[in-house]
Amino acid sequence: MTRFDTISALRQHLHSLPSSRSIGLVPTMGALHEGHMTLIQSAKAAGDLVVASIFVNPVQFNNPDDLARYPRTLDDDCRLLEAAGCDVVFAPSVTEMYPEPPTMRLNFGELETVMEGAFRPGHFNGVGIVVAKLFNIVQPHRAYFGQKDLQQVAVIRQLIRDLSFPVELVRSPTVRETDGLAMSSRNRNLTAEERVLAPALYEALTLAHDLLSEGQSTAQAKAAVTGFFSNNPNFRLEYVEIANADTLQPAGEVLAPGQTAICLAVHLGTVRLIDNVVF
Secondary structure, three states: EEEEEHHHHHHHHHHOOOOOOOOOOOOOOOOHHHHHHHHHHHHHHHHEEEEEEEEOOHHHHHHHHHHEEEHHHHHHHHHHHHHHHOOEEEOOOHHHOOOOOOOOOOOOHHHOOOHHHOOOOOHHHHHHHHHHHHHHOOOOEEEEEEEHHHHHHHHHHHHHHHHHOOOOEEOOOOEOOOOOEEOOOOHOOOHHHHHHHHHHHHHHHHHHHHHHHOOHHHHHHHHHHHHHHOOOOEEEEEEEEEEEEOOOOOOOOOOOOOOOEEEEEEEEEOOEEEEEEEE
């Protein structure tokens, strides 16, 4: 595995490779876990030369405290990536990625009016900028993202379509701990007591899923999730939404199989957690 921290060195290396070799990009912000490793494995299985980026992107944080708390474990991350068969790691500094603060603004339309877009203004502009830069730098054939960040996947899909990037978007299922908690880098910031409580997110999603399976309405399923967290003072529910799994717009009824997403965000202590299941 080869590691680069400058754009020019990475480009020079990639340009020296046979043009017939497909490239798979796995963008990350580090603090890696098994969910990230499944993305690496998916890229390896497709025969890609796997490039993983590790960059805590300040432009997508609208809360300075959240940016400061985000875990940074670069050396451990590199060991995990090498063991998983990653070929190239790109770990630039902030000044390497942004010699000057970016002034352009990306607007993802209705995706910015719901859920993460509504509660984290400017977040998807930052996501779009950094992913567009990575696409330009790496020029991958495929890019791998996890379903846990379902709205982010929708944003990247729109970015690829609107800017005509020749990149195939590959969405991988959410990887969970044995107790149901979706793997996330932010889980490292949970206290031991909070970690015991955190699987309640998946319990709430399962509750909504079961109610929809029984023929209950989307409004009834959302109300059940709201009540679930109202009875647990350790959590503060930010949103629960039942939406079209592709557009992330609210769905007033259950759609075709695989097209209905149940999404939520909660605060547990100082940690904000998101999760979803697709019905």
